Amino acid sequence: MRKEKIFRASKYLFLISISFLSLFPLLWMFIAATNKSVDVLAGTLFPGTNLVENFKTLTANTNLYRAMWNSFKYAAVTTLASLLVSSLAGYGFEIYHDRGKDFLMNILLLSMMVPFAVIMVPLYMLFGNLGLLNTTAGFALPTVSTAFLIFLFRQSSRNFPHEVIEASRLDGLTEVGIFFRMFIPxxxxxxxxxxxxxxxxxxxxxxxxxxxxxxxxxxTMPLLISNLTAGYTIDYGVLMLAVGISILPTLIIFLALQKNFAEGVTGSAK
Structure with missing residues (x-):
């Protein structure tokens, strides 16, 4: 009994230590955002009183609100378009399965081996000729359909009950209706x-x-943060504040959807 308690205490102590080490960079970033640059460079581990001043400096020297709006707009449009296009493709690959689609899927998976840098210049020339520079469409189109997302939805579609499809067809639902009213929920x-x-x-x-x-x-926000590091002198307090503000939307999205995240990655359906 005593050995079990010691083992359990050691296990929890180990997990707590690993959790602290994982969260420490995030914690230090928020602490640094409240200090002056000189204090950040000195390695202080205590919150300071310079948060408001750092925020005023950040908003005075950068177009923070515009960059935040641009990032959110681009990311939201890209996400919605990707979910629709990739799920339609993954659904079609699995529900209307044949050997030709398997061959095409293999080609798509091979495309994951091509680095983005290889197609970057041709994409830029194409989008420039189409007049899509500095537009939301120009940002979103290269990643609207990715082999990874199509593969994810294809694998998940294998757990989709085919009895639902047959019953829906008998009830008079069209193929599009089955996708939007049955598959998505x-x-x-x-x-x-x-x-x-x-x-x-x-x-x-x-x-x-x-x-x-x-x-x-x-x-966007990554470009704004990059600009903060481009000068001769870097205000690390302002820089950490900008990074902290930048991660908040992704943190909120993850926390809001974390209950379904692990289940979705494993491809299960309920």
Whole structure:
């Protein structure tokens, strides 16, 4: 009995230590946001009184609200479009299955091996000719349909009960009606997982916005944070505050959908 208690206490102590080490960088970032740059460089681990001053400096030297709105708008549009397009593709690959679709799926999976840097220049030239620079469509289109999301929805569709499809057809529902009225509600956990992944990737996207968003009014939060590090002197208190503000939307999205996230990744349906 005593050995069990010691083992349990050791286990919890180990887990608490690992959790603290994992959360410490996040905690230190918020602490640094309340201090002056000199205190941050000195490695202080205590909250300061410079939070309001850092926020005033940040808003005075950058277009913070515009960058936040741009990032949210781009990420939201990309997420909604990706969920619709990728889930339709994944649903079609599995529900209307044949060997030709298996071959096409393999080609799509091979495309994951191609680095974005390889297609970056052709994409920029194409979008420039189409007049899509500095636009939401230009930001979203390259990632609206990804092999990963299509594969995720395809695998999850394997757990979708085919009896529901047959019963819906007997009740007179069209194929489109079955997808929107039956598939989407049943597979909500998969949609939640895909939404978290897509939103976070779109929000944190740096390279593509750096290329396509050439106007200051179209810049996103990653670009704003990058600009804060481009000067001769860096105000680390202001920088940490900007990073802290930047992670809040993704943190809120994850916390709101975390209950369905693990279930959606495993591809289960209820």
């Amino acid at each position: 049943i597979m909500r956990s998969t949609y939640a997982a895909a939404a978290v992944i897509t939103f976070m990737n779109a929000w944190n996207n740096y390279l593509w916005p750096l290329i396509i968003m050439q106007k200051e009014s179209a810049r």
